[in-house]
């Protein structure tokens with residue numbers, strides 16, 4: 001699954017163009033230009049967790065912590081330049097250490113579901129930790145989202161590395177995964193993933209941020225206007241495992257080829273909508289495999305805030321937070337109700353290890369996996 005050679009992952013001269021973020025509080029350490037670091041807290045095992053802030057000179061600011069390589073905040077301008085935090089999360093590490101549905105984290109080793117937590121590779125059957133009914137979801141009981149990643153400042157970028165041991169959660173091979181976060185002067189959050197393994201394995205890394213472009217906690221996302229560059233999606237069974245079919249979106253509630261409000265058909269009387277309790281489906285992106293390509297565009301009509309998602313991945317899970325239920329209290333005391341966020345999880349298709357006809361999520365021993373996703377927030381329409 002190596003995309004190397006196809007990608008232009010260079011940081012486009014960012015070092016020169018990223019401005020110095022002001023050092024607001026004296027307890028904050030000044031790091032590389034645009035990077036700030038502070039202690040966020042400690043895990044139950046006593047490991048320290050740092051919170052980094054990446055910023056540009058337009059006021060865009062992204063918080064990333066070393067626990068779960070998690071995006072904790074994403075402050076971006078709207079059409080008039082007003083800044084809001086557009087991702088759900090918690091004010092403290094304790095919030096993230098408690099049970100929550102993967103807010104802002106990097107999921108791995110295999111994001112999304114693997115049927116019955118089983119797959120075969122090279123003639124060997126592997127059994128994974130099962131944590132979602134009969135299936136494995138987002139890497140198992142203690143996935144990459146619940147690990148403390150090692151941080152390295154690389155110019156204006158933050159590099160986070162986690163070494164997952166052979167057999168962890170049932171996966172073969174010791175895998176070294178690195179996620180690099182960069183905030184550019186073009187109001188982009190670039191996320192670059194790279195990994196190597198010492199034994200053939202499977203891999204699906206993505207970021208699980210819940211967005212609300214009207215501001216986190218400020219109501220549901222039903223009025224957001226979405227375009228997805230996909231003619232097909234992967235329908236699922238009652239356990240949200242793909243049936244194997246690549247179904248046309250034509251004439252269904254899944255057709256987002258033209259800008260459409262999320263709420264327009266989210267409760268349509270269609271079997272797939274009922275199974276997902278809304279949108280919780282993988283889209284087959286058009287023209288994947290040729291490098292970074294625009295996958296999703298989202299506009300929030302009230303603020304005018306826009307997000308463009310480009311990726312090298314072949315799929316995107318469009319999830320409308322159907323399982324949020326008002327029991328989580330997030331940043332600023334905001335209560336997260338059903339459909340208060342949406343996720344665009346760029347990815348290989350769910351259950352790919354059991355679907356030889358899907359793009360392969362296998363990573364060979366000694367090969368390097370590379371992928372990238374860019375979230376862009378144009379300051380003004382068209383910029």
Ligand code: BGC
Nearest residue numbers: 101102240280317319323345
């Ligand atoms: C899955 C949902 C799940 C959510 C939180 C999404 O990626 O597709 O089914 O509820 O993550 O775990």
